Amino acid sequence: MRRLFYSLAFLAFFSCAGVPETSLENLKPFEEGGVYTIPVKEQTLQLRKVEPGFFLMGETFDQGIVKNPEVRAVVLDGYAIGTTEVSASLWAAVMGGKPDAKGVMAGLSWDMAQKFVTRLCALTGIPFRLPTEAEWEYAARQDSTMPGGVWEWCADAWTDQFPEGLALNPQGPGEGDKRALRGGSVQEKGNKAITRKGLEPYTKLGAAGLRLAVSTGEKAPAIYTDILRDNKVPREVSNQKSETFTVNGVKFKMIAVKGGEFEMGATATVNESAAEEDEFPVHKVTLDHFKIGETEVTAALWKAVMGTLPPQVREGKYPVCNVSWYDAWFFILRLNTLTGRKFRLPTEAEWEYAAKDGVKNRNYCFAGLNSSLGVAQCSIPEKKPRPVAGLYPSILGTYDMSGNAWEWVQDRPGPYSEAPATNPVGPDEARNGADLRGMRGGSAASNWTACRVSNRGENFAHQFKSTIGFRLAL
Numbered sequence: 001m002r003r004l005f006y007s008l009a010f011l012a013f014f015s016c017a018g019v020p021e022t023s024l025e026n027l028k029p030f031e032e033g034g035v036y037t038i039p040v041k042e043q044t045l046q047l048r049k050v051e052p053g054f055f056l057m058g059e060t061f062d063q064g065i066v067k068n069p070e071v072r073a074v075v076l077d078g079y080a081i082g083t084t085e086v087s088a089s090l091w092a093a094v095m096g097g098k099p100d101a102k103g104v105m106a107g108l109s110w111d112m113a114q115k116f117v118t119r120l121c122a123l124t125g126i127p128f129r130l131p132t133e134a135e136w137e138y139a140a141r142q143d144s145t146m147p148g149g150v151w152e153w154c155a156d157a158w159t160d161q162f163p164e165g166l167a168l169n170p171q172g173p174g175e176g177d178k179r180a181l182r183g184g185s186v187q188e189k190g191n192k193a194i195t196r197k198g199l200e201p202y203t204k205l206g207a208a209g210l211r212l213a214v215s216t217g218e219k220a221p222a223i224y225t226d227i228l229r230d231n232k233v234p235r236e237v238s239n240q241k242s243e244t245f246t247v248n249g250v251k252f253k254m255i256a257v258k259g260g261e262f263e264m265g266a267t268a269t270v271n272e273s274a275a276e277e278d279e280f281p282v283h284k285v286t287l288d289h290f291k292i293g294e295t296e297v298t299a300a301l302w303k304a305v306m307g308t309l310p311p312q313v314r315e316g317k318y319p320v321c322n323v324s325w326y327d328a329w330f331f332i333l334r335l336n337t338l339t340g341r342k343f344r345l346p347t348e349a350e351w352e353y354a355a356k357d358g359v360k361n362r363n364y365c366f367a368g369l370n371s372s373l374g375v376a377q378c379s380i381p382e383k384k385p386r387p388v389a390g391l392y393p394s395i396l397g398t399y400d401m402s403g404n405a406w407e408w409v410q411d412r413p414g415p416y417s418e419a420p421a422t423n424p425v426g427p428d429e430a431r432n433g434a435d436l437r438g439m440r441g442g443s444a445a446s447n448w449t450a451c452r453v454s455n456r457g458e459n460f461a462h463q464f465k466s467t468i469g470f471r472l473a474l
Contacts, residue, residue, distance in 0.1 A: 036080055040124060041093040047080035047212060048143075052220035054228070055138050056326055056462060058162060061311050063194045071462035072162040073326050073435070074134045075225060077169055078218030081131055081139045082211040085149055086116070094120050106150045106209045110179040110201035113153045113210040120212075130155040131213035133196065134170050136182045140193035148191035150209040151181040158198025164435040164460075166229045168220070181208060228329060231425045233410060236342045236474060238289035242397075243474075247338055248304035253294040254474050255397045257350070259287045260359040264352055265416060266454045269363040269370075274449045278413075278456050284420040285349050291474040292346055292354045295319075295388035295399045296407060297331070305335050312466060317387040319405040319469040325437040325461040328408050328470040335472075345410040346473035348456070349424050351440045355402070355453040357395040365452050367401035367441075368394035376402035376442070376451045383445035385467065402451040405469035406439040406459075413438045413458040435461045443467035 030036050034049040053076060059069035088101035095116060113130060121128050131139070133156045140146040156172025158180045163170075172180065178198035184191030185207035199205060226232040242256045265282035266275030296319035303309050310322040323331070325345075332343050346354070355367040368375040374392045377385070377400060389399040401407075411426025413436055430436065436458050442451035445467050449455065459468065 035083065038124065038126065040090060040120065042099070043087075043090045043093045045086075045090055045212065046083040047214065048083050048139075049080050049216060050076075050078065050135070050139055050142070052076060052078045052218050053138065054220070054224045054330075055141065056324065057134055057137055058194060058462075061322060061464060063192050069462070069464075070162055071324075072164070072170075073166045073228060073462060074138070074170060075166065075168045075220045075228075076134060076138055077220050078216040079131070079135055079213055080216055081135065081213045085152060085209045085211050091116065094123060104150055104209050107204055107206050108153065108208050108210060109204045110153045110199070112204070116210070117212070126214060128212050128214050130210060132156055132169070132171050133180050133182060134167070135213055136211070137193050140183065146211075147183040147193055147195055148186055148188070149183065150185050150207050151197075151205060152183050153208060153210045154180045154182055156180045164433050165430055166225065166435070168225060181205070223333075228326065231410065231412075231428065233344050233425075234342045235290075235344070238291055238474070240289050243291070245339060247301065247335065250298075250301050250304040252298070252301050252472075254291040254472065255294050255354075257290050257292055257354050257358045257396065259289040260353075261286050262353050262356060262358075263363075264349055264454075266452075267363060269365065270356075270452050270454045271365045271449075274452065275454060276456070278415065279454045281416055281418045283416055283418050285353070285424060286420070286422045287350060287353055288423060290346070290350055292350065292398060293472040294397060296405050296469045296471050297328075298388055302331060305331055305338065310464070317389070319385050319388055319400070321385060321405055321466050321469045322464045323469065324464045325408045325459075327464065332472070341474065343472050343474050345408055345470060347423070347425055348409045348411040348438045348440065349421070350473060351401075351407065351409050351471075352453060354396060354398060355394070355441070360395050362395055366448075367398065367453055368392060372402065372448045372451060376448065377444050378403035378442055378446050378448055378451045380444035383467070385444045385469070401441050401471075402453065403442050403446065404444055405441070406443045406446075406457055406465075406467055407441045408468065408470040409438040409440055411438045412436060413456065437461045439468065 036047045038045050057074045058071040085104045088105045091105040092101045117128050133154045157176030158178035159173050179201045184195040240256045244253045263282050264285045266272040266279035299313050299318050299320045302320040335343050364370050366376050385405045393399050414427035439457035
C-alpha cells in the first residue's frame with residue numbers, strides 16, 4: 001500500500017502546484033463504501049464521495065420559512081468532501097506542531113487555510129482544495145452533522161446575494177474583499193446548512209477551521225441543464241389513449257389531447273375586454289398530440305413519489321402547493337425513474353389548448369364554461385385551494401384548470417408574435433436575467449379575471465407560494 005501511495009504522489013506531483021483541476025481517479029485503490037481514506041505521514045484523512053446532482057441552494061422551506069427567500073438552482077459535478085473538519089493532529093503533521101494535538105483545528109484565517117491546502121497538495125500529490133459554498137451546502141443537506149462544529153472557510157469570495165438563473169458548479173464572484181464561511185460554530189444556536197457569513201481573508205477567527213474537498217471527475221447528467229436551463233425536454237409520442245397510473249398505491253389519470261390548431265390568446269369569447277396586454281396578439285398555434293393531468297398533482301401523489309410533503313400542505317386530494325418550478329421538476333424526474341415514462345410540465349401553449357378543450361375548441365372564457373360558477377375555484381374567502389375535482393370537469397375531462405391553484409408551465413414568459421407557431425416552448429433566454437417561468441389558471445385566492453383560460457402569470461422559478469402547484473403532461 002505504501003509503495004502504491006508513493007507512486008501516485010510521484011505521478012501527480014508536478015500537476016499539484018497551484019491546486020490543479022484534476023480528479024480523484026488515482027485514489028480508487030483507497031476507496032471503500034464511498035469513503036476515501038488517505039494516509040498523510042502518521043495521520044489519515046477521510047473524504048466521502050458526493051454524487052453529481054441538482055439542488056436549490058439557500059432559504060428553501062426545509063431550512064425555515066422566509067418571506068422573500070434567497071434561492072438559486074445549482075447543478076454540481078461529482079466531488080468528495082471531508083467527513084470531518086481538519087483535525088489539529090493532521091494540521092500538525094502537515095504544518096508542524098504538536099503531533100498529539102487534540103480536537104478540531106481552529107483559530108484560522110482564510111489565508112492560513114489556503115497555505116495548509118497548498119502544502120497538503122504538494123505533500124500527497126492529490127489536488128485538494130477548499131469546497132465551494134455550493135458544494136459545502138449540498139453536502140451539509142445530506143449530512144446534518146456538518147453545521148455547528150466550527151465555522152468553515154470556503155473557496156468563494158463573499159456575496160450578499162446569489163445571481164439569478166441555473167448555475168453549473170458556481171464559485172462565487174470573481175473578486176471581493178471577503179471570503180465565505182459556512183455552518184456556524186458550537187457556541188451558536190440555530191446553525192443550518194444555509195448558515196453563512198463573510199470575513200476578510202486575513203482575519204483569524206477563533207471558531208474557524210476548514211474542511212477539504214477534491215473533484216472526482218464525474219460530470220453532472222446533461223438532463224439537468226437540458227431541461228432546467230435550455231428547455232430541451234424529452235417527450236413521448238402520444239398514442240392518443242388516456243391512461244391511469246398507480247404509484248405506491250396512489251392513482252392518477254392522464255387525459256389524451258388530440259393535436260391540432262387553435263387561436264392562442266385573448267379571443268373575443270374569452271372576454272378580451274378583461275385581458276392584459278401580454279395576451280395579445282392572438283395567433284395561430286399548431287400542436288402535436290399529448291396528454292395532460294386530469295387534475296393538478298395532489299398532495300397524495302407528491303407524498304407517494306417524494307416520501308414527505310412540503311410544509312403547510314394539506315394531505316390527500318388537495319393540490320400540492322408551496323412548490324417552486326424547480327421543485328416540480330424534482331418530483332417529475334423522480335416520477336420518471338419510478339415509472340420509466342417521460343412525464344413533464346406542459347408548455348404554455350399545450351396548457352391553453354387543453355383549457356380551451358383542444359380540437360373541440362369550445363373557446364369558453366373558463367375551462368368548461370363561460371361562467372366561473374361550477375368550474376372555477378376562485379375568490380374563495382379563506383384564499384386556500386380546495387380538494388381537486390370538487391367542481392364540474394371541462395368538456396375534455398380535466399378539472400380545476402380555472403382556479404384552485406396556479407399551475408407552473410415549462411416556458412419562460414415572453415411576448416406573443418403574430419406569426420404562426422408549431423409546438424412553441426417560449427424564449428430561450430431569461431428576460432433581463434430574471435429566472436422567471438410561466439403560470440396558468442389562477443387560484444382560489446384570485447378573482448375571476450385571473451382564471452380565464454388565456455390569462456398569463458409568471459413568477460421566479462425558485463419561488464414557492466401556498467397557491468402555486470402544477471399539472472403533469474406526457
